[in-house]
Amino acid sequence: MGPIIGMTPDKKAETPGLQERAGLRPAPCGTGTLPEAESAASPRATSLDRGPGDDEELTNLNWLHENLLQNFTLGSEAQPSVSPLFDIEGDGVPPPSFSSSSSSSSSSSLAGREKDSLKSKPPYSFSLLIYMAIEQSPNKCLPVKEIYSWILEHFPYFSSAPTGWKNSVRHNLSLNKCFRKVERSLGKANGKGSLWCVDPEYRPNLIQALKKQHFPSAHAFCTPPASPPRYCASSPPRHLIPQDQSCSLKESDIDAATAMMLLNSAPEQHRMECLYLEFVLSLNYCSRIESVASVRVIDGERSHALCLCLFAAGRAVQDRPMDLSRPEVAVVSSDPKEDHNYSASFQRCVSRCSTSSLSSLDEGYQPASQARRAGSEGFHSDEDSDLAEERGGGGGSAPRPRAKGPPGKKARREAKPEIDEELKEAAGSLLHLAGIRTCLDASRRTAKSKSRKRDQS
């Protein structure tokens, strides 16, 4: 059996066929490694127990920086060394790296969590794993072999898992309508098999699935809940975290898929906070936000997230309360209660942009019942699916080649200017509703907070 690119040496016989033919049936896949811990111990509860002095623990995104972001070199050709999952797979206790300025002291715990992650099955379905692998690839297209490699690299669980998972991957690729087979270019003689891409039509569904997998209450951000969710039931908004505590992603681009991964890999108590970012990322998918350059959680108990969005050059949102063209602009979410307003306003924006690609958000953030329906239809192949709008940029006739990978940024930039304006407005409204503070403001408040703390201590 030939070696598999990127595989660790401890890899046993990869091919089920080899074992099977040799009469070596793999041991039944134990289910004891399933990530029940994800829901077992609620880190959120832990965070709620924190005192005010632990704010920085809640707001510090060292976990993100150290655990996750290091795993993804900017761009798409990441060569992560560890799994992005340890927090999800872990014991549910926020890692010590949450401690203020403890970034250097977390290596041992990181190692422990990484060890845990090696044993835990990823909480993603195979389709999502494949999706993430493909989205991480530079060309948004991968051969099966490299999908294996990606999964192995990011989810070491599979390196020691029974070998059937590859079969499952292939099975998924073949069966799942979300994935499309693309013939390798004729010039590329070597390499067996085809390349696999994500069908852009189904991308929102995959995103939805990704979200549903870890954001079971994500719909709360689309439809006003009857009562505030428990994670936002207490504690007033707090302060902005110091600028220097943000994860250092400035001037770096995280593609949306990576960021989605990061969001879904976040510790429990940070997931809901990150939903704001998720909205922004959704915009990124279908509109003009070119990158998310920084992500910070402001308050672990409430839905306070802080992210920094970079619009494409020359696409700064204007006539907005904030200058989004400035990369240092910080976006601070508001009280979770405003989620309702936010959602409603955002939906209004979306509805106004009915002809734009932003309409994909309608699907992405539809009520859970609809979402489930969409999901139960196996990522329906509705020809009128929202992303189909991307093809013509709102009625345009320019044909978009299918099964050749998702439309790139270039294609997105060719959208109609009026749609851009609406998208900008929608994004602006979103960010405004989330509560905008300029970096200057943030720094000022941060400095105040810092000096206050110093005085107290």
Place this chain on the structure above:
DNA sequence: TGACCGTTAAACAATC
């Protein structure tokens, strides 16, 4: 209870 989904296993053909 049934539909649906995800997973796993298996078999087989095609391809490298």
Place this chain on the structure above:
DNA sequence: CGATTGTTTAACGGTC
């Protein structure tokens, strides 16, 4: 020829 890839079918458990 063996390994890999791709397809198909079936069974099972969990969820809704």
